[in-house]
Amino acid sequence: MRAVFQQELLEVQSRLVSLAETSEKIMDKASRAFLNSDVSMADEALALAEANEERALDLDELVIKVLATQSPVARDLRILVSALRMSASLERMGSLASHIAAIARYRYPGSAIPDSLRKTFEDMARIDLELVSKATKLLANTDLDLAREIQAQDEAVDRLHRKVFDVVLDPNWSENAMFTVDVTLASRYFERFADHVVDISSKVSFLQTGEWQDAN
């Protein structure tokens, strides 16, 4: 029974890793769509996000089955409850990235990004991709150094998010309302995406150490 249970826990873990890999792919495609006004990339991101949602639900069903058949307690129980929450975060990350893809799709063939904010969004996209790649590694192989790096990089995303508002609210901002709406929402989606990576990393750290690292 214990061997079966260990096998099931490994299966839950490997599905979380796979969800994280897909979230990374969705953000990769969505940010290319957004930065390069690439509508076919946007469509690929949207389709992948839909598939990711299904797979998150499948993972939840697996966790419920394991809870029902193994009646885990203590740390094993916490791992499974955390898996439910991490699957919700990973699904949400795919969904946030797909919103970024949808903005690109909506503005095509135009760009949703004015020149004055291009560099800021390139940085945000790059850091979000690094963050989700670290989350994947962290889920595959707990490494608390990675958890600390994630915390620091999330702060960099928050700074870029505030910078978007500084630029938009500056008297020199002369773009029309469409650009203002697009960059406001896109920046919010990039920032929330990073928040979910921090949530995942906090949960992994907690399972490892029993202590919340910078609980949020």
Next chain:
Amino acid sequence: MRAVFQQELLEVQSRLVSLAETSEKIMDKASRAFLNSDVSMADEALALAEANEERALDLDELVIKVLATQSPVARDLRILVSALRMSASLERMGSLASHIAAIARYRYPGSAIPDSLRKTFEDMARIDLELVSKATKLLANTDLDLAREIQAQDEAVDRLHRKVFDVVLDPNWSENAMFTVDVTLASRYFERFADHVVDISSKVSFLQTGEWQDAN
């Protein structure tokens, strides 16, 4: 043992109802703060949202304890897993409402709402409050008619959310970028708040009927 378990399930339910009531209070204060530029209402909303977060965590700990000690299966297990998700939604609703309060606080003593959108935001706030009040009733006393009303009212919020964009992207929109940013974000927060009510209502319906109503 069974009697203890029933007692624990009732305790979980009553704490969910209480979280929903607090989320309603937070949205009530936040929307007053936003509509009337009332900074003390904003502060009350922000403080309540923080307390709500703590109480959602406490509820999660209770659910984990019940899972560990009762090893529930079948519908009882699904009720507890759903309680974890609903507690996450209710906490998030408090947090979204507190973001609306924070916008009001930031623009004080000015208003974050231009006259051309006042009526739209009054309607959004009213419907969000009706939605969360229905969610509270639904959690206290499952009534599938309420679940159907929630679905219809969420569509009304989506229409108001689109209307905000129609107004902002119209060539006649002459407000500055600060208004554009504020109304874009506030509208998004009102819309996400309603989405979470729909999530809660879908979960209650599923537990009652075993079928997803308008799965989302």
